[in-house]
Amino acid sequence: MKRTVIETNHLVKTYRRYKKKxxxxxxxxxxxxxxxxxxxxxSQIDLSIxxxxxxxxxxxxxxxxxxxxxxxxxxxxxxxxxxxxLGYYPNDLKNEFKKQYAVVMGQKSQLFFELTLxxxxxxxxxxxxxxxxxxxxxxxxxxKLFGVEDLMDVQVRTLSLGExxxxxxxxxLLHNPKILFLDExxxxxxxxxxxxxxKFLKEINQKNGTTIILTSHYMEDIKxxxxxxxxxxxxxxxxxxxxxxxxxxxxxxxxIIVTFDEQDxxxxxxxxxxxxxxxxxxxxxxKVSKRSAKDLLAELMxxxxxxxxxxxxxxxxxVERIYQEGSACHA
Amino acid sequence: MKNNIKKNLRVxxxxxxxxxxxxxxxxxxxxxxxxxxxxxxxxxLLAFEAVYANVDTIGTWGKGEMILYLGTFSLLNAVNMxxxxxGVNNIPYKVRSGEFDLYLSKPVSPLFHLTFENISPGSVPxxxxxxxxITYGIRILQIQxxxxxxxxxxxxxxxxxxxxxxxxxVIRSFSLYLVSMARMEQIEEAxxxxxxxxxxxxxxxxxxxxxxxxxxxGIMATLPVQSMIGEMNTQTAVYxxxxxxxxxxxxxxxxxxxxxxxxxxxx
Numbered sequence: 194m195k196r197t198v199i200e201t202n203h204l205v206k207t208y209r210r211y212k213k214k215x216x217x218x219x220x221x222x223x224x225x226x227x228x229x230x231x232x233x234x235x236s237q238i239d240l241s242i243x244x245x246x247x248x249x250x251x252x253x254x255x256x257x258x259x260x261x262x263x264x265x266x267x268x269x270x271x272x273x274x275x276x277x278x279l280g281y282y283p284n285d286l287k288n289e290f291k292k293q294y295a296v297v298m299g300q301k302s303q304l305f306f307e308l309t310l311x312x313x314x315x316x317x318x319x320x321x322x323x324x325x326x327x328x329x330x331x332x333x334x335x336x337k338l339f340g341v342e343d344l345m346d347v348q349v350r351t352l353s354l355g356e357x358x359x360x361x362x363x364x365x366l367l368h369n370p371k372i373l374f375l376d377e378x379x380x381x382x383x384x385x386x387x388x389x390x391x392k393f394l395k396e397i398n399q400k401n402g403t404t405i406i407l408t409s410h411y412m413e414d415i416k417x418x419x420x421x422x423x424x425x426x427x428x429x430x431x432x433x434x435x436x437x438x439x440x441x442x443x444x445x446x447x448x449i450i451v452t453f454d455e456q457d458x459x460x461x462x463x464x465x466x467x468x469x470x471x472x473x474x475x476x477x478x479x480k481v482s483k484r485s486a487k488d489l490l491a492e493l494m495x496x497x498x499x500x501x502x503x504x505x506x507x508x509x510x511x512v513e514r515i516y517q518e519g520s521a522c523h524a
Numbered sequence: 525m526k527n528n529i530k531k532n533l534r535v536x537x538x539x540x541x542x543x544x545x546x547x548x549x550x551x552x553x554x555x556x557x558x559x560x561x562x563x564x565x566x567x568x569l570l571a572f573e574a575v576y577a578n579v580d581t582i583g584t585w586g587k588g589e590m591i592l593y594l595g596t597f598s599l600l601n602a603v604n605m606x607x608x609x610x611g612v613n614n615i616p617y618k619v620r621s622g623e624f625d626l627y628l629s630k631p632v633s634p635l636f637h638l639t640f641e642n643i644s645p646g647s648v649p650x651x652x653x654x655x656x657x658i659t660y661g662i663r664i665l666q667i668q669x670x671x672x673x674x675x676x677x678x679x680x681x682x683x684x685x686x687x688x689x690x691x692x693x694v695i696r697s698f699s700l701y702l703v704s705m706a707r708m709e710q711i712e713e714a715x716x717x718x719x720x721x722x723x724x725x726x727x728x729x730x731x732x733x734x735x736x737x738x739x740x741x742g743i744m745a746t747l748p749v750q751s752m753i754g755e756m757n758t759q760t761a762v763y764x765x766x767x768x769x770x771x772x773x774x775x776x777x778x779x780x781x782x783x784x785x786x787x788x789x790x791x
Contacts, residue, residue: 208787268625269788286783291631303626305542307549316538320632322531348549 198372198404199242199265204274206235206260206428234260235271236428242406244371247398249419249436250408253509257428258408262374265406266296279371292321295365299377302357303364306350310341310360313349314367321368328367335363339393355386362390366397373397375407379414391417412505416440426512443514447486448504449479451493460496464489475499535632536640543643557646561605565653568598568720575721583726589753590723592661595654596681597720597745602650603685604692610642612692613709616699622789635779639689665753673752680748683768688744690771693779700782715739723749740767 212228213219235257242248250258263269264276267283267290276282281290297303304313318328336342339359349357358378365373375394379387395418398405409415415422415436422439424432432439448470456474464481467489471478481489486503493501547554572594576587585593615638618624627634662669695708719735724746727735735742747764750756 263625263788266629268628269786270784284784286628288631291629294629296626296629298625301623301626305546307546308542312542312545316535316542319531319534319538320630322631 195243195245197241198244198279199240199406200275200277201238201240201265202275204235204238204240204261204264204276205233205272206257206264206269207272208232208234233428235264237274238425238428238430240423240430240433242404244404245398245402246421247394247405247419248407249415249422250406250425251410251412251415251422251508251511252425253512256425256512258425259376260428261425262296262376262406262408266294266374267291292368293370294372294374295368295370296374297358297361297365297376297378299358299375299380302349302361304349304357304360307348309346309348310363311345313364317364317367323368327369331367331369332363335366338396339363353386355382355389358382358386358390359393362393366403369401370403372404372406375405375409377408377410379409379411387411387414394418410508412440412444412508412511416505424508424512424515426516431512431515439511443511443518444483444506445514446480446482446506446510448506449481449486449489449493450476450500450502450504451479451496452476452499452501453497454499455497458496460493462489462492464492532632532636535636539637539641540643543641544645547645554646557644558649561602561647561650562653565598565650568594569657571721583723585723585725588661588664589749590661591664592658592752593723593745593749594720595657595661596748598657599651599654599681600685600688600744601716601720602647602654604688605647606644606651608639608643608689609692610644611639612689612696614638614642615696616709619699619786620789624786625788628783628786634783635693662752667752676751676756677748680751680764683765684744684748687740687768687771690768690775691739691741693775694771697775697778697782700779700786711739715741719744725750725755736763737767740771743767 208231209229210232211223212230213223214228238261250261252258260269264271265278265283267278267286270284276284279290279293281287283290304310314328314332317323318325323331336345339362341356341359341363344352344356344360349360352360362378378394379390382390391414394405394407397403398418405418407414407419419436421434422432422436423430424439432443453475458477460477464485466485467479467481469477470480479489490501490503572590575582576590580586582590615624618627618638624634627637630637667673692712695712698708715735719741724732724736724742727742732742743764747756747760750760
């Protein structure tokens with residue numbers, strides 16, 4: 194049986210925020226008398242994660258995903274509840290604990306933009322107290338894995354977003370962390386770069402046994418990588434179970450985007466349940482049930498199309514459906 | 525403890541190398557501070573000359589003592605600019621922008637990391653110019669230099685450099701508790717500006733309370749000079765050491781509690 198690396202019980206995080214009254218009068222009154230409201234960012238979350246798991250953490254904007262990651266890494270302290278990560282209380286900020294995890298935030302870079310990755314890695318070697326032998330071994334392994342041999346001596350600021358994310362991951366993985374927290378690592382990346390990043394993450398999880406907790410807005414990331422998914426909304430856990438089951442049960446439709454060279458293409462469809470969501474000069478977007486998606490695609494292929502793309506339903510839709518069908522039995 | 529010091533020294537070395545690499549990318553970044561700091565120093569000297577063309581003494585100190593005082597304050601300021609100012613000054617911004625999160629997730633003291641990540645080699649000439657000024661002051665005063673006098677002066681200058689850092693840190697630690705710093709750094713600027721021109725010995729009443737206790741810029745260059753010219757008594761020495769210790773405790777407590785209080789920013 195694999196050991197538990199993350200354990201939370203009734204975890205709560207609340208913030209106090211100032212509620213400003215409208216208008217200039219409200220602003221001036223606020224100088225002397227203020228109204229505050231309690232905002233619950235995380236509410237009674239119980240979570241248990243075992244060594245080597247690859248977990249997806251999803252939810253709409255403001256659901257509490259990042260707050261949860263920040264508590265698990267010790268960046269912020271919980272308001273209430275029990276929290277144990279690798280046997281430590283994260284907010285004690287012990288160096289022994291911090292050596293055992295890494296965090297990559299898609300919107301915050303840990304690299305020095307004017308310098309090269311080689312320069313930055315030297316600093317990380319000293320911060321994480323990595324021996325020269327391990328440093329060279331790990332660096333060479335990840336550089337080869339990510340295929341960035343030619344980019345190691347290039348200023349970070351000149352790299353593309355996809356290349357930079359690879360560099361962020363190399364910097365994060367250099368010390369062989371037991372847990373890797375990834376907060377939106379594929380945000381803003383194109384399809385090719387996202388696919389590459391997914392491939393590397395899969396390899397790191399399988400070969401090195403690194404426990405990975407991934408938050409993402411892209412359902413493709415979660416579907417391709419995570420065996421287990423936790424869905425949070427308004428700070429509460431509303432689903433915790435197998436990713437496959439989540440998609441089978443709650444993702445009922447697909448979105449099909451078709452573009453044409455010809456303007457105002459006249460299309461008559463026979464596929465049942467196909468709904469036209471958007472109709473512009475060169476583009477049509479359909480929503481169709483998962484079962485009928487194949488039929489609709491076959492039908493559309495008979496027309497002179499320029500491009501066809503199939504997209505998963507957005508996280509917000511899935512969250513809404515979990516709510517409608519009741520979440521208690523899954524959380 | 526020993527291992528931790530060794531590790532911090534290695535991290536410090538790498539931070540220094542990274543800083544030098546970074547500064548050499550843009551030539552103006554590297555050479556600019558030499559020019560700017562040099563010009564500021566000359567302006568200070570000219571202001572000093574203008575004052576002493578009209579007055580003979582400030583408080584009980586004449587021109588020689590004042591040159592020594594100005595040189596000492598300039599040295600403290602130069603050490604600050606070279607080693608930690610640019611790192612410490614960025615703390616409120618890093619807290620507001622959420623960049624501070626990354627410092628908390630690294631296994632090295634975030635305070636150490638932030639303090640030494642922006643060392644400025646461009647301010648080193650300011651240290652040399654300040655030392656020249658101190659030497660000139662000593663010559664004017666015709667002070668017989670003894671080992672005890674040198675040791676005493678170096679000791680007081682060193683602990684006052686620590687105090688200078690601590691006052692900077694106390695002011696910036698508020699950013700961990702408050703969203704807006706309300707330009708609190710400007711109080712610091714005004715204090716430094718005044719105390720660079722007027723020694724602590726010339727301050728009385730409420731000014732003495734403010735600049736000896738609340739924002740102790742008034743003692744920072746005064747005490748080293750007093751130790752050099754033989755004006756320091758036991759009471760002043762105890763007060764100076766006590767102030768440094770008090771500020772060390774306040775800085776450590778504010779920072780430690782601030783880390784617990786830190787709520788990061790929304791992503």
